[in-house]
Amino acid sequence: MTLFSLAKKNIKGNFNHYFVYFVTLVFSMVIYYTFAALQHSENIQESIELSDTMRFMFGVSSVILILFVAVFVLYSNSFFTRKRKKEVGLYAILGLRKKTIAKMLFYENLMMGIIALVIGIILGTLLSKLFAMILVKLMGSTTEVDFGISAMAIIQTVIVFMVIILFTSVQGYRLIYRFKLIELFHAEKKGEPIPKVSPISAVIGVVLLVGSYWLILRPLPDDWTTEYLLRNDGVAFLALVIGTHLFFRSVTVYLLKLSQRNKSRYYRGTKLIETSQLLYRIRGNARTFTVIALLSAATISFFGATYGGYYSNEKSAKEVVPFSYSFLSKGPEFDSQVENIIEADDQHPIQAQLEIPVIQIEGTLSFQLDYDINPVKLISASTFNQAAKALNRDETVSLTGDEAAVIQPRFTEYTEATFKGESVTLQLDRGSRQLRLDHMVEGNVLPFDYPDFYVVVSHDVFAEIARQEAPLTYNVYEVENETTAQATSEKVNKLVGNDFQVSSSFYTEYKKGKEGNALTLFIYGFLGLVFLAATGSIIYFKQLTEANEATGHYEILRKIGVSKRDIRRSVKKQSLFVFGLPLTVGILHSCVILYFISNFISDLIGVNLMVPILTAIAVFIIIYTVYYAWTVNTYNRIVNR
Amino acid sequence: MKTVVEAKQIKKVYGSKGNVFSALEDIDLTVMEGEFVGIMGPSGAGKTTLLNILATIDEPTSGDIVIDGINVTKMTEEQLSAFRRDKLGFLFQDYHLLDTLTVEENVILPLALAKMNVKELERRVDEVADTFGIRDILKKYPYQISGGQKQRTAASRAIISNPSLILADEPTGALDSKSATDLLECLKDLNEHDKATILMVTHDAYAASYCNRVLFIKDGNIFTELVKGERSRKAFFNKVLDVLSALGGGAHDVI
Numbered sequence: 029m030t031l032f033s034l035a036k037k038n039i040k041g042n043f044n045h046y047f048v049y050f051v052t053l054v055f056s057m058v059i060y061y062t063f064a065a066l067q068h069s070e071n072i073q074e075s076i077e078l079s080d081t082m083r084f085m086f087g088v089s090s091v092i093l094i095l096f097v098a099v100f101v102l103y104s105n106s107f108f109t110r111k112r113k114k115e116v117g118l119y120a121i122l123g124l125r126k127k128t129i130a131k132m133l134f135y136e137n138l139m140m141g142i143i144a145l146v147i148g149i150i151l152g153t154l155l156s157k158l159f160a161m162i163l164v165k166l167m168g169s170t171t172e173v174d175f176g177i178s179a180m181a182i183i184q185t186v187i188v189f190m191v192i193i194l195f196t197s198v199q200g201y202r203l204i205y206r207f208k209l210i211e212l213f214h215a216e217k218k219g220e221p222i223p224k225v226s227p228i229s230a231v232i233g234v235v236l237l238v239g240s241y242w243l244i245l246r247p248l249p250d251d252w253t254t255e256y257l258l259r260n261d262g263v264a265f266l267a268l269v270i271g272t273h274l275f276f277r278s279v280t281v282y283l284l285k286l287s288q289r290n291k292s293r294y295y296r297g298t299k300l301i302e303t304s305q306l307l308y309r310i311r312g313n314a315r316t317f318t319v320i321a322l323l324s325a326a327t328i329s330f331f332g333a334t335y336g337g338y339y340s341n342e343k344s345a346k347e348v349v350p351f352s353y354s355f356l357s358k359g360p361e362f363d364s365q366v367e368n369i370i371e372a373d374d375q376h377p378i379q380a381q382l383e384i385p386v387i388q389i390e391g392t393l394s395f396q397l398d399y400d401i402n403p404v405k406l407i408s409a410s411t412f413n414q415a416a417k418a419l420n421r422d423e424t425v426s427l428t429g430d431e432a433a434v435i436q437p438r439f440t441e442y443t444e445a446t447f448k449g450e451s452v453t454l455q456l457d458r459g460s461r462q463l464r465l466d467h468m469v470e471g472n473v474l475p476f477d478y479p480d481f482y483v484v485v486s487h488d489v490f491a492e493i494a495r496q497e498a499p500l501t502y503n504v505y506e507v508e509n510e511t512t513a514q515a516t517s518e519k520v521n522k523l524v525g526n527d528f529q530v531s532s533s534f535y536t537e538y539k540k541g542k543e544g545n546a547l548t549l550f551i552y553g554f555l556g557l558v559f560l561a562a563t564g565s566i567i568y569f570k571q572l573t574e575a576n577e578a579t580g581h582y583e584i585l586r587k588i589g590v591s592k593r594d595i596r597r598s599v600k601k602q603s604l605f606v607f608g609l610p611l612t613v614g615i616l617h618s619c620v621i622l623y624f625i626s627n628f629i630s631d632l633i634g635v636n637l638m639v640p641i642l643t644a645i646a647v648f649i650i651i652y653t654v655y656y657a658w659t660v661n662t663y664n665r666i667v668n669r
Numbered sequence: 670m671k672t673v674v675e676a677k678q679i680k681k682v683y684g685s686k687g688n689v690f691s692a693l694e695d696i697d698l699t700v701m702e703g704e705f706v707g708i709m710g711p712s713g714a715g716k717t718t719l720l721n722i723l724a725t726i727d728e729p730t731s732g733d734i735v736i737d738g739i740n741v742t743k744m745t746e747e748q749l750s751a752f753r754r755d756k757l758g759f760l761f762q763d764y765h766l767l768d769t770l771t772v773e774e775n776v777i778l779p780l781a782l783a784k785m786n787v788k789e790l791e792r793r794v795d796e797v798a799d800t801f802g803i804r805d806i807l808k809k810y811p812y813q814i815s816g817g818q819k820q821r822t823a824a825s826r827a828i829i830s831n832p833s834l835i836l837a838d839e840p841t842g843a844l845d846s847k848s849a850t851d852l853l854e855c856l857k858d859l860n861e862h863d864k865a866t867i868l869m870v871t872h873d874a875y876a877a878s879y880c881n882r883v884l885f886i887k888d889g890n891i892f893t894e895l896v897k898g899e900r901s902r903k904a905f906f907n908k909v910l911d912v913l914s915a916l917g918g919g920a921h922d923v924i
Contacts, residue, residue, distance in 0.1 A: 295781040295790060304769040584765040587726055588779055588826070589754025591747045 035135040052565040057148025062156040063090040065181035089551045100562040130204040141193030166546035230282040233274025240267035277314040298598040317610040320563045324614030327556035329621040335640030338545035345538035349475045351504035355524040373516040376507040380418035385499035391454040401481040408490035415473035427486040433467035435482040444468040475528040564655035575666040582667035674700040679732035692718045694889040703864040707880035714886045716870045737833040758827030760837035764819040766811040773807040779830045797825040817848025837869040853879045878906035
């Protein structure tokens with residue numbers, strides 16, 4: 029028998045154990061291939077606004093993906109090799125040289141990797157079209173996806189995964205050399221002591237978790253700085269990580285031990301067996317649980333936040349570019365040229381049309397504000413109210429005399445209290461003019477342009493200042509169905525140039541936002557799926573190893589009168605605990621983190637995150653349920669023969 | 670006196686057509702209440718197969734087994750589990766203790782599985798702890814105690830549910846002679862004072878000499894039977910040795 033055929037036989041024989049690993053590996057290859065294909069697809073890039081960003085993002089995310097997959101593959105491999113210590117020991121006793129054994133393991137790993145790679149690429153070419161369609165749909169493009177086989181993506185996927193596979197194969201090869209023959213036969217330790225629980229570390233764990241939640245959830249002070257944020261949430265993050273670890277290491281042990289005290293419940297049916305089994309294993313699983321809980325927390329919260337952004341894109345685009353089209357007037361001829369374009373679009377009839385005069389002028393505030401205000405932009409109250417009405421907004425201002433209202437600068441969180449009782453002094457040609465900042469209104473009427481410091485003044489004051497400083501006039505149009513006005517927007521953009529830091533037309537901003545969010549959503553979504561699949565598969569291995577070690581136990585139990593059904597039920601309960609605990613902790617963490625994110629990222633302020641969070645959590649639970657069912661089934665097959 | 674075990678024409682055939690091996694040919698066996706019966710025979714004679722079939726862990730190819738008035742060959746897996754839990758006690762060569770449980774928890778396991786109330790359960794533990802002298806080690810884990818202690822723990826577990834029949838498979842096989850004697854004395858006590866019915870498979874003539882009656886099996890058939898009667902244990906031991914040498918094959922692992 030050649031070494032190759034022995035390796036082949038081993039794969040076949042162990043395929044049951046490898047299956048989930050194999051599926052996960054293939055899955056990550058498919059995702060990697062898709063990312064690479066999208067990165068190189070000119071066809072898709074032509075049809076979207078953000079093509080550069082897209083290439084960059086897919087580049088970065090495939091690197092993250094590959095790092096994660098590398099860790100996963102390495103971990104799984106060392107796991108397999110350790111599990112097969114006995115087998116390796118047997119080969120050694122039979123007189124096979126270490127070198128030969130190592131070579132055999134090397135071939136095994138290589139063969140499996142190559143098979144996975146072939147399947148991964150075949151599935152990748154088939155599925156990436158579907159995934160690309162999902163992306164295009166998310167982005168709201170109408171273009172047909174013509175997305176063939178990407179040679180570049182195939183080459184890239186093959187190279188990257190071959191490197192990983194070769195590396196792990198070599199790692200497996202080296203592992204054999206580190207084993208001592210005597211150890212190989214004692215691979216499964218017997219009589220491991222039951223973990224002792226120190227109440228102190230359990231208490232510290234709880235304190236750290238509660239503390240980090242408190243740090244994250246407490247409202248930001250008004251004058252928060254980046255430094256404050258880094259300190260506060262850095263500490264919170266550290267506490268969360270350590271607290272989570274201690275939670276799994278000590279708190280759960282402590283709780284399980286506590287549950288043993290209640291004898292009338294503990295000594296009832298198979299409860300006794302389950303509790304002691306979990307207690308016995310939980311220490312060894314603490315680190316995995318921690319990683320899984322934190323990883324799922326991060327994935328759920330990022331996914332939730334992005335989904336929230338995607339969800340609320342129209343609203344935030346409307347904030348950044350309030351009217352369908354806004355441009356600076358450059359004389360009647362130019363203006364009517366633009367107007368003709370807008371009027372020519374039958375699909376998007378004009379609902380409202382307005383001229384907004386704005387005075388730009390130097391000014392100083394009566395207090396320190398960490399926002400650049402110059403040049404201050406003045407709008408007359410009557411124009412502001414007209415514009416607000418045209419936009420179907422409820423908020424209006426009524427000002428008399430020297431009263432003025434600040435429009436909340438976009439992407440900031442100033443409140444009326446910030447300005448109340450303060451004033452702004454404007455530098456006019458003939459001396460200065462002081463205005464009282466009595467109010468703050470939300471919702472600007474012109475596209476964003478830094479510094480976004482607009483002050484609404486009364487009609488009379490505006491007229492008075494306008495006599496000294498000539499106002500600029502902006503023409504704005506609001507049209508029906510503005511989210512589809514692609515062609516007209518492109519024409520208008522071309523003609524008017526860059527009047528603002530953002531686009532002159534709502535559609536462009538909306539579409540860019542939608543594409544950007546769709547892209548992140550897509551990437552987080554698929555990265556999250558890979559994370560999830562990998563962690564699920566790691567729990568699966570762990571449970572299976574446990575099952576193999578526990579066959580003796582279950583045999584004893586069957587002999588002394590536990591029915592197969594009861595054993596199955598007991599396996600289910602234990603697996604539920606093992607899958608459910610890190611997931612529950614992860615979900616709790618992510619809710620806290622999301623609460624923080626939604627308060628902090630201005631895009632998400634006021635966005636209802638309920639739907640996206642529930643979606644993300646539901647997806648997590650569904651995938652874990654699949655792995656759970658898989659685990660229970662295999663576990664059962666092993667112990668309930 | 671009540672009949673505890675009544676087995677008729679038990680056959681066990683392994684393998685399928687072309688490659689058939691018959692482990693038990695045609696065995697009839699009756700055990701009365703309060704008997705301590707030994708089963709001996711050379712390796713491969715079918716001792717353990719017989720025990721497993723009586724223990725309802727294995728099924729006979731044909732034949733009927735009635736234990737405590739119940740025909741076990743007609744029961745479902747579910748019923749058998751409950752039956753084993755309530756009516757049978759087990760003792761194995763390699764103890765079969767769960768190392769995640771303390772000695773105490775191991776002992777009460779059958780009662781916990783039967784969902785007995787805690788008061789009654791603790792009273793029973795208290796009782797058996799003295800019978801087998803494990804009171805001092807109740808809170809320890811199996812890996813912290815010696816082989817003899819482990820087997821006494823297993824024996825406590827076997828009797829805690831007051832089973833109709835205790836089945837022992839080479840219970841002294843892994844013990845040193847002192848521990849083996851202790852265990853056998855305990856079993857004898859249990860048999861004499863509590864009228865426990867015990868069926869023990871063994872290789873060891875010394876262990877067999879503690880029984881009231883010893884059956885010898887050879888090639889799947891009952892070869893002969895020895896009854897202790899009024900003989901001393903020493904005399905019975907010699908008698909057992911005689912039969913074993915006549916039986917052949919197994920003689921080398923007598924002592």
